[in-house]
Amino acid sequence: MSIRRPAMEFINFINNSPTPYHAVANVAAMLKAHGFVQLKESDPSWTRSLSSNSKFFVTRNDSSIIAFSTLGLLSSPLNSFAIVGAHTDSPCLRVKPVSSKTANGFLQVAVETYGGGLWHTWFDRDLSVAGRVLYKKDNFIKAGLVDLKDPIMRIPTLAIHLNREASNKFEFNKETQLLPIAGLVSDNDATKSDSLDAQSAETVLPDIASRHLPGLLDRVARELGITSSDIVDFELVLHDTQPATLGGLQSELIFSPRLDNLNSTFCATEGLIQACEANIAPGIVPLISLFDHEEIGSESAQGARSHFLKTTLKRIYCSIADDGSQSLPDYDAVMANSLLLSADMAHGVHPNYASKHEDAHKPALNKGPVIKINANQRYATNSVGIALLQKIAGFESRPVPLQLFVVRNDSPCGSTIGPALSADLGMPTLDLGNPQLSMHSIRETGGRDDIDHAVNLYRKFFMYYGTAKTEMSIDIEY
Numbered sequence: 001m002s003i004r005r006p007a008m009e010f011i012n013f014i015n016n017s018p019t020p021y022h023a024v025a026n027v028a029a030m031l032k033a034h035g036f037v038q039l040k041e042s043d044p045s046w047t048r049s050l051s052s053n054s055k056f057f058v059t060r061n062d063s064s065i066i067a068f069s070t071l072g073l074l075s076s077p078l079n080s081f082a083i084v085g086a087h088t089d090s091p092c093l094r095v096k097p098v099s100s101k102t103a104n105g106f107l108q109v110a111v112e113t114y115g116g117g118l119w120h121t122w123f124d125r126d127l128s129v130a131g132r133v134l135y136k137k138d139n140f141i142k143a144g145l146v147d148l149k150d151p152i153m154r155i156p157t158l159a160i161h162l163n164r165e166a167s168n169k170f171e172f173n174k175e176t177q178l179l180p181i182a183g184l185v186s187d188n189d190a191t192k193s194d195s196l197d198a199q200s201a202e203t204v205l206p207d208i209a210s211r212h213l214p215g216l217l218d219r220v221a222r223e224l225g226i227t228s229s230d231i232v233d234f235e236l237v238l239h240d241t242q243p244a245t246l247g248g249l250q251s252e253l254i255f256s257p258r259l260d261n262l263n264s265t266f267c268a269t270e271g272l273i274q275a276c277e278a279n280i281a282p283g284i285v286p287l288i289s290l291f292d293h294e295e296i297g298s299e300s301a302q303g304a305r306s307h308f309l310k311t312t313l314k315r316i317y318c319s320i321a322d323d324g325s326q327s328l329p330d331y332d333a334v335m336a337n338s339l340l341l342s343a344d345m346a347h348g349v350h351p352n353y354a355s356k357h358e359d360a361h362k363p364a365l366n367k368g369p370v371i372k373i374n375a376n377q378r379y380a381t382n383s384v385g386i387a388l389l390q391k392i393a394g395f396e397s398r399p400v401p402l403q404l405f406v407v408r409n410d411s412p413c414g415s416t417i418g419p420a421l422s423a424d425l426g427m428p429t430l431d432l433g434n435p436q437l438s439m440h441s442i443r444e445t446g447g448r449d450d451i452d453h454a455v456n457l458y459r460k461f462f463m464y465y466g467t468a469k470t471e472m473s474i475d476i477e478y
C-alpha cells in the first residue's frame with residue numbers, strides 16, 4: 001500500500017467535509033461503499049436486524065455516527081469491544097438566527113463563535129458557507145446539506161496605516177470586528193429586503209426572509225433546488241474556501257483546515273473498513289464512535305457525554321445475547337475487557353516555539369501517533385494501555401511508530417473525550433492522536449505519512465486486540 005494514497009483520500013475527505021454534517025455523510029458514504037448498512041436509533045427492532053448483515057452504522061442528529069462490525073463473532077462469542085472514539089466538529093463561525101446586517105454600504109452577516117478558535121486566523125480569508133438546511137417540500141419538512149463553495153464572505157483586516165499597533169499586537173472585538181462582509185448593498189437589495197419584511201401567515205417567528213440577507217438565502221435555496229421561501233431554518237457555518245493540500249518541498253506535509261479532528265475521524269473510519277476487509281479479532285466487536293460537540297465540552301444529545309455510545313453498546317450486546325446462539329459473559333465483564341482509543345490531535349513541536357514543549361516530549365510530524373499522558377487525568381492513558389498499544393503497533397512486518405507527549409508543568413493542558421467516556425463506561429482508555437501544528441487555526445499543518453500511520457494503527461487494533469490481550473496478564477492477585 002503506498003503512503004500517498006490514504007493521504008490523498010484524506011485530503012479529498014476534508015475538502016468535502018466543511019461541517020460535522022458533511023463529515024458524517026462522507027463517513028456514511030465510505031462505510032456504505034464497503035457493505036455497511038444503516039440502523040436507525042428510532043427503529044425499535046434494529047437489534048433484531050443485526051443477524052441480517054455483519055457491518056452497521058447508526059447516526060444521531062446527522063452530526064455524530066457510530067459504526068461497528070460483528071464479523072469477529074462468527075468464530076467466537078462476544079468478549080470485548082475495541083473502540084476508536086473521535087470528534088467531527090471544529091471551531092468555526094456560525095450564522096446567527098438573525099444575521100442580516102448592513103453598514104456603510106456593505107452587506108454583512110452576523111456570526112457566533114463556536115469553540116475556541118484562533119479567531120485572528122479567520123481574517124482576510126476567502127470564506128464560504130455550508131451546513132444543514134430544513135426546508136418545506138410536498139407538505140413535509142425535509143433536511144438537506146449545502147456547501148456554497150464560492151468565496152461569498154470575508155472578514156477584512158484594518159489597514160496598517162489606520163492602526164500602527166497592529167504589526168505588534170493584533171487585537172479585535174469578537175462581536176463587532178469579527179463580522180464578515182458579504183458584498184455591497186445594491187438598489188436591488190434595498191427593495192428586496194423591504195418587500196420581505198412582512199410576516200408569513202404560517203410562522204410564529206419573524207419570517208426567515210426577514211432575518212437573513214436575501215442573497216444568502218437565494219444561494220442556499222439554489223443549491224437545494226428550492227425557492228428561498230421554502231427554507232424553514234438552518235445551521236450554517238463559515239469555512240475557508242482554500243482546499244487542503246499536500247505541502248513542503250517533498251509534499252511531506254498537509255496544509256489544511258479541520259485537521260483537529262477530521263484527521264482522526266477519517267483514519268478511524270478507514271482503519272475499520274480495512275480491518276473488516278482483512279480479519280477481525282475473534283470475539284471482538286470493532287467500533288468507531290465519532291461525536292459532534294467536543295469543541296464545546298461534549299455536553300449535548302449527540303456529544304461524547306450523551307448516552308449515544310453507551311446505549312448503542314447495550315443494544316449490540318442485548319441483540320447478541322437475545323439471539324441465544326452464544327453464551328455471553330456479563331455486560332460489565334465485556335466492558336472491563338474492552339479498550340477505548342480516544343483519538344484526537346496532538347501538539348507537534350513547533351520549530352519557532354520549541355520551548356513550549358517539555359524537553360523530552362517533543363512529538364514530530366510524520367513520526368506516528370502520539371500517546372498523550374497526563375497525571376491529572378486530562379488524558380485517560382495509563383501504563384496498561386501503553387503496553388497494549390505497543391503490542392498492537394508491533395504486529396506485522398511494518399510496525400507503526402509511536403511517540404509520547406506530556407505537557408509542561410507550567411503550561412495549560414487540553415483535554416479530550418477520553419476521560420469522560422472512560423469514567424462513564426468504566427472502560428480502560430488511552431488518549432492518542434496524530435501530531436499537528438496550529439491547532440484551532442483556520443489553516444492547520446500536519447504530516448502526510450501520519451495518515452498512513454494512524455490508519456494502520458487503528459486497523460491493527462481491530463485485527464489484533466484479542467491476541468495482544470492474551471499475551472498480557474496484568475491483574476494483580478491479592
Ligand SMILES: [Zn+2]
Nearest residue numbers: 260261344345
Ligand atoms: Zn480535537
